[in-house]
Amino acid sequence: MLTRLPSLLAVALLWLLHLLPLPLLAPLGRALGGVLYRFGRRRRRVADINIDLCFPELAAAERRQLVREHFALLGRSMLERGILWWGSRVRIERLVRVRGEEKIHAELAAGRPVILLAPHFLGLDAGGVAITMRFDIVSIYSTQTNPVFNQVLLAGRSRFGNQLLLSREDGVRATVKAMKAGRPFYYLPDLNPRRRDAVFVPFFGISTATITGLPRLAKAAGAVVLPCVTRILPGSAGYETTIGDAWPDFPGPDPVADAARMNAWIESAVRTMPSQYYWVHRRFKTRPEGEARPY
Template sequence: MSKLTSKLGIGFMRALAHVPFPLVRGFGAVLGRVLHVLAVPRRRVVDTNLALCFPTRSEAERRRMARQTFVYVAQSWFDRSWLWHAPEAVVARRLKVVGAADVIEEIAHGHEPMILFAPHFYGLDAAATALTMHTDRPSTTIYTTQRDPMIDQWVSEGRKRFGNVITLNRVDGIKPIVAGLRKGGLLYLLPDMDFGRDQTVFVPFYGVQAATVPSLSRFARLGRAKVVPVVSKLTPDGYEIEVLPAWKDFPSDDAVADTALMNQRLQGYIDTMPSQYYWVHRRFKTRPEGERPVY
């Protein structure tokens, strides 16, 4: 991507931040339907994921889920325009935090180490923004560097717009993450993707062995932190961010068992709104030894 293209793209998103919200969502709906038709390789990834994870659902039902997930992809991307560039009052009006009131209060004003387990629903950036808007606690998030430096800087600045946010690259190691937790910070963690074979374990995800990093268990243990799930949902008015009660008896001394439990509980969250999960990711690209590729 050229510098000019990057500048134009970022400029477009800045301008889109001031477009009426129904139009932004409408643009996303149209683009999502177009992508479902034209982005054939990515559609095949989604179709494969849905077939593996929901084998008892009809083809017609899975097709509807696939079309809707592309709409959510596009809408959540366009929503980053106002999340990162609209006036603060506009952003706050479109983000609703619900759930365990005592935990929400602790996120905002507590001092104990806490990991916010944020699965890859399409509203994950909205959830991070909503929570950092209402706390001065240091918050760390781990990210993958974008190929284009200009886009990478734009994404990083957007995610650090509110609150006291530290963004760390995966290559930075675990020391700054654990240090931040032990100082009473928050860690916004998204461990439910396939990052390859290194430092992963194979545990079931919808009955399919999936390469999964055991970082939730590891960081909770090393940082002596409680784990709080945060589930983000696109709504007609913006986003609803549900903060669930902290997990009890987690972590254990068995990181593999903890990671299997994480996936099991994640399935329960996904089942409430399956089209809003990040099915465009090749979740099963790394296979156990001897198993054939699925994509």
């Protein structure tokens, strides 16, 4: 119990903070981000390297400002998660606006399984909760090493409706079955995979380890792919989740080309809000054989 006390205290503090109105909570989150930027040297270094690699056209001062803004929004996303986990339905509906929801309804009504392609932007959890307030979905989660946060995270992501959260060990078959039964799949594709599971395709002009899970799942389930991006809005305006049109001619005959197409789309989305991508993740850790790791 004593070993869990710091985690329990952190969760209790997050619960208390979620009671604050967003105009007060948002600047507190940005201040937390400033602390993380100042003292989280390891993660700051990862973000520095990522942004240097992806935006060489920017001046050094612009890249450092981009990292600082990223940490400010990272702090916001951390504190505002309390609203998603414990806030009322009415409050979350005010916090997160969803555009394009009708596209999901139309595909499901036509009997087509749906994959919601949701890259790792900082608003990812806000979009996920907003989707679960409207649909019973299937999603895959990674078990957290901290049991307290793991329990809170699972409860927060499944508090509305009848959600199906599968671990990575549950495999592809259960996911495909759920999609065929009418559950949209909230799919997060862009974390660094092991070399044996990856192909190397461009992302910001860098040969990047990428899984071919999206075309394989779309083919296995006969699913359409709808892009799903959640943006943190300026000030205390909340979040906006946008559902795009179904990708035509996807999957194609070549899963490597499909993975490259996915990365190109993610890159185009990142360029519309570069401070909101999850830059503290070592996206370029896995390298082609013989190539040095940047971290």
